[in-house]
Amino acid sequence: MLRRIPQAPRLPLWSPSGVGRATVAPPCPRGREGTQPMSVPIPRQRVIPAAAGGENHPAPTRAPQVAGVADGDGPVGGSGLTLLVIEDDPGGSLSVPQLLDSAGKPIRVRTARNLTEAERLLTDDVHCILLDLALPGRAPAGADPGQEAPAAEGDDADELAALKQVLRLAPRHAVLVLTASGDAERGARAVRVGAQDYLFRDELDGRLLSRAIRYAVERKRADAAQRQLTESRLRAQENARLERGLLPTPLLEGSPLRFAARYRPGRSRALLGGDFYDTVRTPDGSVHVMIGDVCGHGPDEAALGVELRIAWRALTFAGLVGDDLLSTLQKVLEHERADEEIFATLCTVDIAPDGRRAGLCLAGHPSPLIARPGRPAELLPYENSGPALGLLPRARWPRQQVELGGSWNLMLYTDGLIEGRIGEGNQRLGQDGMLDMVRRQLATGLRGDALLEAAVNEARELNGGDLTDDVAVLLLARERE
Incomplete structure (x- = not known):
């Protein structure tokens, strides 16, 4: 040895x-x-x-x-x-x-x-x-x-x-x-x-x-x-559980309206993005629906979107609508955002208990699409919209009264659906392209979840792959009495 x-x-x-x-x-x-x-x-x-x-x-x-x-x-x-x-x-x-x-x-x-x-x-x-x-x-x-x-x-x-x-x-x-x-x-x-x-x-x-x-x-x-x-798998599972818990649960008990939603965050392997939405029915029988988009795609933007959604729900149950509601949400945004350049677009619709009329407020957000029997799908009026939340400190958001009719499908969406490219050029789908696409799909008899799934999938195919921006699409439908 x-x-x-x-x-x-x-x-x-x-x-x-x-x-x-x-x-x-x-x-x-x-x-x-x-x-x-x-x-x-x-x-x-x-x-x-x-x-x-x-x-x-x-x-x-x-x-x-x-x-x-x-x-x-x-x-x-x-x-x-x-x-x-x-x-x-x-x-x-x-x-x-x-x-x-x-x-x-x-x-x-x-x-x-x-x-x-x-x-x-x-x-x-x-x-x-x-x-x-x-x-x-x-x-x-x-x-x-x-x-x-x-x-x-x-x-x-x-x-x-x-x-x-x-x-x-x-x-x-x-x-x-x-x-x-x-x-x-x-x-x-x-x-x-x-x-x-x-x-x-x-x-x-x-x-x-x-x-x-x-x-x-x-x-x-x-x-x-x-x-x-x-450790990475455990963190991913925990993040997924937390994000899944932050997604909204619609509160529509007692309402005759049918609700459907599709949500796809732009971040890889994420469940939650900067887009947010919610819908609730208040004790007076009115149905309130909201959809919004925080600029950016990271986890901070997703967290801010959750804060705005929760604030919207609380303020809606407190009885606020229109300018009063959006002015208060802007204060929440200004206090919670990490940078003064961060803003959020928002669309709110409050539907009367009889389901035939609604109040519409737009804060820099695309106008909803409405489809009625015997008429082509069209956009709700958007001429009197206000700026996005967080841009102007003393902005105002007028509430427009719109007639819905006895039977209708109302689709709210974020710009992730309409900003995808068409083919290899720089042309975007846009609202006009989306209108044509939804009209064709409605003509084939698609409704509810099937309609939303077809709209998102076709927009993705036209883009030549996954849409890079967050995408949220909601559909409220009322059948004729």
């Missing part, structure tokens, strides 16, 4: 250029019982020469958040692996054999005789830790640094106290443990606690240890990648 390389009286500090070397005093012996403990020695680092016949393995692949690994395909700077050996070896019974990394370079080895010294040597360029399980755990605070931690009889946790301390100190490092040949169960418990693998102390050789180091580093990378993937 190879023995430890005898230590010279003075060790040179390694220098990349090979010049400017300095020397330091050799490490002092550790304190013993009844003597004054000496200070912790300056970390030792040595290069183990390549062993003849060392195996050549593929370079480790990239993985996230593993110590000693950069953005490239291998160790930091491509300078080979570094091993930190932690072992209590006063008699020199443990020897580290010659090692090669996967690129055929010698593995640098640092040694620490206790956990206090290991903590100082544990830098980001260390790739793997080799821990002797015979090493005692850290002594209680205020104790002699050379004193062993007390162990409780029959307690497995105490047998692995040193390992648990190392795992706390080095959560991003790969860890191998050494145990006696007849103590495989202890090694297995160490793996269950968090080590990447275990080795028998008296069976070490260069090939085995080199392979175990590379395996431990790769397994740590895989564990880190799997942990990140799991």
Whole structure:
């Protein structure tokens, strides 16, 4: 068995250029019982020469958040692996054999005789830790640094106290443990606690240890990648649950009107965008519907849209309509927006209890489409609309009275539906194109959910792919009495 390389009286500090070397005093012996403990020695680092016949393995692949690994395909700077050996070896019974990394370079080895010294040597360029399980755990605070931690009889946790301390100190490092040949169960418990693998102390050789180091580093990378993937999935599930809970639930109990909606956020993998809508029935029998659009597509805009929707519902139940309602919503927007340039468009419709008349307010928003039997679909009047919320501090939004008739379909939408392109040019679908499209679909007998689904799908097909803006489309329908 190879023995430890005898230590010279003075060790040179390694220098990349090979010049400017300095020397330091050799490490002092550790304190013993009844003597004054000496200070912790300056970390030792040595290069183990390549062993003849060392195996050549593929370079480790990239993985996230593993110590000693950069953005490239291998160790930091491509300078080979570094091993930190932690072992209590006063008699020199443990020897580290010659090692090669996967690129055929010698593995640098640092040694620490206790956990206090290991903590100082544990830098980001260390790739793997080799821990002797015979090493005692850290002594209680205020104790002699050379004193062993007390162990409780029959307690497995105490047998692995040193390992648990190392795992706390080095959560991003790969860890191998050494145990006696007849103590495989202890090694297995160490793996269950968090080590990447275990080795028998008296069976070490260069090939085995080199392979175990590379395996431990790769397994740590895989564990880190799997942990990140799991955390990402949990965050995505939680975000989806939160966003789903923020989508509106129409309150139309007791109303004869039929309601349908389609909502597609422009953000990838999102459930909620800057578009928002809602509909409620108040105690007097009136049905109120709203649709709006906050400029922008990010999560901040989505959150602001939710705030405006909730404020609209509360103000509507409080009895506000028309200019009073929109003026108050503008104050909410001004207080909640992150930037003074953020604005929101809005369309509100309040339908009388008999369903034949409605009040319409437009704040920079496209006018709704109405379809009546025997007449082509058309837009409701939009000449008296007001500006978008957040643009003018003293703006006014007139409420227009419109006649709906006995039977009708009323479609409200955001500009994401009409701003998609047509073909490969710069031409947009626009409101005229949308009118023609909906007229054709109504002529084929489409109504309700089927009509909205067909309208959104055709707009997407004309665009040549997914619509980049948020899209919200609502439909209220009343059958003739």
